[in-house]
Amino acid sequence: MIEFNEVGLRYGRGPEVLRDLTFAISPGSFHFLTGASGAGKTTLLRLLLLSLSPTRGTIHMFGEDVSVLDQEKRLRLRRRIGIVFQEFRLLDHLTTFENVALPLRVRGEPESAYRANVEELLEWVGLGDRMAVNPALLSGGEKQRAAIARAVIAKPELLLADEPTGNVDPDLSQRLLHLFVELNRMGTTIVLATHARDFLKRFDFPRLELTKDGFSING
Amino acid sequence: MADTKIRLRPAKRGFAIVPERLVTGRTLMFLIAIMTFLSSVTLGAVLLVQQSAVGWSADIGRQVTIQIMARPGEVMASNLRSAVALAEATPGVASTRVLSEAEGQALLEPWFGTGFDLSALSIPRLIVVNLSDPKGADIDQLAINLTNAVPGASLDTHDLWRTQLNSMAGTIVVSGLLVFALIVAATVLAVIFSTLGTMASNREIVDVLHFIGASNRFIAGEFQSRFLAIGLQGGILGGGAALVFFFTAGFITGSVLPVQNATQISVFFGQFLPGLYGLFGLVAVVLVIAGLTGLTSRVTVHRFLNRISV
Numbered sequence: 097m098i099e100f101n102e103v104g105l106r107y108g109r110g111p112e113v114l115r116d117l118t119f120a121i122s123p124g125s126f127h128f129l130t131g132a133s134g135a136g137k138t139t140l141l142r143l144l145l146l147s148l149s150p151t152r153g154t155i156h157m158f159g160e161d162v163s164v165l166d167q168e169k170r171l172r173l174r175r176r177i178g179i180v181f182q183e184f185r186l187l188d189h190l191t192t193f194e195n196v197a198l199p200l201r202v203r204g205e206p207e208s209a210y211r212a213n214v215e216e217l218l219e220w221v222g223l224g225d226r227m228a229v230n231p232a233l234l235s236g237g238e239k240q241r242a243a244i245a246r247a248v249i250a251k252p253e254l255l256l257a258d259e260p261t262g263n264v265d266p267d268l269s270q271r272l273l274h275l276f277v278e279l280n281r282m283g284t285t286i287v288l289a290t291h292a293r294d295f296l297k298r299f300d301f302p303r304l305e306l307t308k309d310g311f312s313i314n315g
Numbered sequence: 316m317a318d319t320k321i322r323l324r325p326a327k328r329g330f331a332i333v334p335e336r337l338v339t340g341r342t343l344m345f346l347i348a349i350m351t352f353l354s355s356v357t358l359g360a361v362l363l364v365q366q367s368a369v370g371w372s373a374d375i376g377r378q379v380t381i382q383i384m385a386r387p388g389e390v391m392a393s394n395l396r397s398a399v400a401l402a403e404a405t406p407g408v409a410s411t412r413v414l415s416e417a418e419g420q421a422l423l424e425p426w427f428g429t430g431f432d433l434s435a436l437s438i439p440r441l442i443v444v445n446l447s448d449p450k451g452a453d454i455d456q457l458a459i460n461l462t463n464a465v466p467g468a469s470l471d472t473h474d475l476w477r478t479q480l481n482s483m484a485g486t487i488v489v490s491g492l493l494v495f496a497l498i499v500a501a502t503v504l505a506v507i508f509s510t511l512g513t514m515a516s517n518r519e520i521v522d523v524l525h526f527i528g529a530s531n532r533f534i535a536g537e538f539q540s541r542f543l544a545i546g547l548q549g550g551i552l553g554g555g556a557a558l559v560f561f562f563t564a565g566f567i568t569g570s571v572l573p574v575q576n577a578t579q580i581s582v583f584f585g586q587f588l589p590g591l592y593g594l595f596g597l598v599a600v601v602l603v604i605a606g607l608t609g610l611t612s613r614v615t616v617h618r619f620l621n622r623i624s625v
Contacts, residue, residue: 145526147525147526167530167531171528171530174526174528175528177528179526179527185519185522185523185526187332187519187520187523189334189335190330190332194330197330198332198523198524198527199527199528201329201330201332202332202524202527202528202529202530202533203528204533206329207329207330246527250527250528
């Protein structure tokens with residue numbers, strides 16, 4: 097599904113933030129992405145989200161060389177990827193329902209086609225009674241569940257999560273992680289960036305480790 | 316600050332992705348309202364001058380004036396009869412009218428005032444010649460005949476006046492159109508600045524839309540819809556104000572000004588009321604300004620998105 101070959105990236109003329117990344121991610125797998133703050137986890141996720149291009153090396157995703165993609169093809173690939181951010185990034189002027197429905201709305205689907213699915217998903221993540229309120233009235237855990245629902249509503253093949261439990265309490269972290277595991281069991285490929293060591297101990301998923309010296313794959 | 320308003324029911328149709336209350340929205344709406352008002356008044360003034368000039372020119376073109384100077388030894392009454400006969404024998408002439416001495420003196424009142432004794436002056440007598448066919452009338456031949464047969468007679472076709480009038484009206488029209496073009500250019504620049512400001516302050520929305528797979532075309536369309544709505548609101552406000560202005564101006568000339576002044580204004584400039592064509596023009600200005608706002612924002616958003624896209 098994803099192949100990185102000798103990938104490096106630098107911003108402008110600065111030093112390389114990522115260097116010599118070579119790895120492959122197969123469909124249906126679950127990978128943790130770990131590393132100290134500033135090691136480049138978010139940058140790697142942005143490469144996987146196609147919102148950045150590498151300055152060297154090649155990336156193949158879904159069988160396509162991403163360096164030669166035009167905007168239209170890049171957009172089509174991006175729609176096969178879901179993303180969850182640590183800081184949620186919900187749009188404050190929209191309701192929970194509208195935030196979660198956003199990926200379907202931008203694809204041009206009419207509300208009648210997706211309303212039932214969005215409501216069902218919101219029920220599934222425990223936000224059935226919160227769908228008409230704005231994010232400002234949601235708790236941290238509710239916001240993150242809404243963000244996860246938004247990321248998966250369009251049934252992405254690859255789900256990226258950037259420290260999704262960083263802003264919630266430990267108990268909720270566990271529940272959210274189980275939500276990701278459940279999504280993975282349903283067939284979604286997941287790359288989850290985290291520095292929570294208890295997760296890494298509890299779940300025996302392979303780890304993409306970014307360090308200041310380089311990159312390694314464990315497990 | 317976050318919008319904490321609770322909506323009892325989610326929107327039934329596609330919900331608006333760009334916030335209805337943009338940071339720059341209200342300012343831009345008032346700016347567009349002012350620009351629409353100025354555009355409407357400018358175009359209204361241009362149309363008024365242009366139509367008045369055409370009217371004047373046509374009116375003057377349907378008349379020529381025979382002027383007969385008093386000469387020693389000549390009988391004015393005889394000369395007048397001869398001139399009238401020559402004029403009425405000319406093809407394309409509908410009628411003639413000899414102005415009395417009193418009417419001739421009355422024409423000089425604006426310069427000399429009333430009560431001035433003009434009897435000491437040798438005032439020429441005038442014959443107004445109305446033309447039924449200004450293009451077909453042989454005015455040149457009439458002028459030659461008058462010169463040969465009536466001592467002291469000359470023919471005034473008002474050509475010099477018409478030329479100056481058309482030249483002045485043309486200058487006003489061109490100046491008005493230039494002002495209109497400048498207003499449109501200023502509107503476009505204001506919309507560009509406002510759009511860029513809106514995009515910068517709503518960068519989070521743009522980024523999120525990108526991350527969830529929205530195309531640049533979709534994002535530009537969403538922002539364009541919002542700006543088109545702002546343009547329409549501002550346009551209607553400005554157009555409405557212009558309409559009120561025209562009616563107020565019409566009311567003032569018709570009711571508030573002294574009758575003599577109002578009549579003069581009416582004679583020179585016609586009615587201030589816009590009429591059916593004027594109303595169509597006003598609606599057209601509103602639509603053009605609104606459309607221009609939407610289009611400008613779309614182009615600006617596209618450029619912004621292309622700049623930030625990978």
